[in-house]
Amino acid sequence: xxxxxxxxxxxxxxxxxxxxxxxxxxxxxxxxxxxxxxxxxxxxxxxxxxxxxxxxxxxxxxxxxxxxxxxxxxxxxxxxxxxxxxxxxxxxxxxxxxxxxxxxxxxxxxxxxxxxxxxxxxxxxxxxxxxxxxxxxxxxxxxxxxxxxxxxxxxxxxxxxxxxxxxxxxxxxxxxxxxxxxxxxxxxxxxxxxxxxxxxxxxxxxxxxxxxxxxxxxxxxxxxxxxxxxxxxxxxxxxxxxxxxxxxxxxxxxxxxxxxxxxxxxxxxxxxxxxxxxxxxxxxxxxxxxx
Ligand code: G3H
Ligand code: ZN
Numbered sequence: 001x002x003x004x005x006x007x008x009x010x011x012x013x014x015x016x017x018x019x020x021x022x023x024x025x026x027x028x029x030x031x032x033x034x035x036x037x038x039x040x041x042x043x044x045x046x047x048x049x050x051x052x053x054x055x056x057x058x059x060x061x062x063x064x065x066x067x068x069x070x071x072x073x074x075x076x077x078x079x080x081x082x083x084x085x086x087x088x089x090x091x092x093x094x095x096x097x098x099x100x101x102x103x104x105x106x107x108x109x110x111x112x113x114x115x116x117x118x119x120x121x122x123x124x125x126x127x128x129x130x131x132x133x134x135x136x137x138x139x140x141x142x143x144x145x146x147x148x149x150x151x152x153x154x155x156x157x158x159x160x161x162x163x164x165x166x167x168x169x170x171x172x173x174x175x176x177x178x179x180x181x182x183x184x185x186x187x188x189x190x191x192x193x194x195x196x197x198x199x200x201x202x203x204x205x206x207x208x209x210x211x212x213x214x215x216x217x218x219x220x221x222x223x224x225x226x227x228x229x230x231x232x233x234x235x236x237x238x239x240x241x242x243x244x245x246x247x248x249x250x251x252x253x254x255x256x257x258x259x260x261x262x263x264x265x266x267x268x269x270x271x272x273x274x275x276x277x278x279x280x281x282x283x284x285x286x287x288x289x290x291x
Contacts, residue, residue: 003069004078006102007132007173009044010207010231019210019225019281022046022082023274024235026053031068033267034238035075037274043282044078045274048233049100050085052144061091062098069099082134084233085143092122096129104176104209108136112162120170127171134231137166138178140211142185157196160203167206174231176209179224184236185215192220194227201228209233214240218280225281232281238270245269 013020023034025047038045047068054061065081072079083095083103095103105122107115119135126133138158141147158177167175177200180192190212200208207230213221214236221232249262256262 001073001075001078003072003099003101004044004080005132006046006080006082009046009078009080010132010174012044014207014230017226019230019232020044020046021274021278021281022048022084022209022231022233023238024048024050024053024084024233025064025068026056026239028064028067028071029263029267030238030242030270031064031071033270034274035071035077035079036267037271038077038079038278039075040271040275041278041282042077043278044080045278046080046082046231047072048082048084048104048235050235051083051087051091051106052085054091061094065098065100086122089122092125095126095131100131102132102134102173104134104136106136108139108176108178112137112166116166116169119166119172123171123173132173134174134176134209135166135170135172136176136178136211137163140176140178140181140183142183142212145184157193158200160196160199163200164203167204172206174207174209175204176211176233179210181210181212181216183212185212186236186240188215188217190215190217190220192216192224194223197224197227197229207231213237221277221280222283232277234277237273237277241269241273242266 009020025031057064081100083100085106086092086103107118123133179197181190208228209231210224210229211233213232213234245266246262249265
């Protein structure tokens with residue numbers, strides 16, 4: 001199957017009142033596991049490589065991205081490649097050459113007018129290059145090891161009227177909204193502001209993206225999808241599963257040397273997590289309790 005486009009997968013999900021899962025990958029084993037998990041669930045999937053993952057690979061996006069594109073081409077389900085949480089314009093400008101069909105440009109840490117100007121420039125460039133662009137308004141906390149934002153901190157939530165003006169002024173294709181999730185949570189205890197999500201869904205014509213979804217329990221994910229979330233970003237849950245499998249293997253067999261002996265169960269653990277989460281999202285509208 002050929003590499004899919006993120007915009008197409010998101011538009012299809014929106015038309016079906018579903019969400020597409022977007023998983024952050026760091027190594028080739030993540031890539032293989034996400035695709036295997038999506039194939040087991042029979043669902044399309046988005047592979048995301050973040051700017052932080054690119055930094056881990058010595059600042060070079062191409063080697064992992066091109067390997068991911070090749071795994072995607074061999075998949076039996078549609079797979080798209082997305083460049084995630086980009087701050088660097090230089091990295092943004094490498095996206096199309098590496099096989100990405102979309103980018104999340106993250107200027108959410110900037111004051112509103114600066115976020116708007118930087119995002120508008122990024123969206124203009126991305127559209128000229130044929131890329132779909134996601135941005136963020138309000139700030140989903142917990143990035144780069146920061147503590148989650150307090151629920152009542154200024155900027156911790158996305159304001160619907162401001163979001164409408166932001167989307168109109170920037171021309172972005174999708175918006176990441178701050179509705180109570182936070183990045184890098186290792187417990188699934190987040191509670192989302194479903195009332196705010198409903199107001200954002202009413203106010204905006206673009207697909208809404210949930211970041212920091214590892215900390216969101218199944219029932220809350222279901223309600224979020226039923227409430228208009230169309231792309232669900234998940235990273236930490238995969239690393240939690242992966243690292244637990246590696247740790248268990250090394251504890252069982254401290255003399256092991258061959259990395260395949262622990263990377264194989266790690267890959268299986270990621271793949272199972274992916275299938276389970278896709279299944280949760282697929283069942284979301286029915287599973288969603290009445291508001
Ligand atoms: O953009 C990536 C996500 O927001 C992943 O967040 O690692 O908390 O699941 P997470
Ligand atoms: Zn994120």
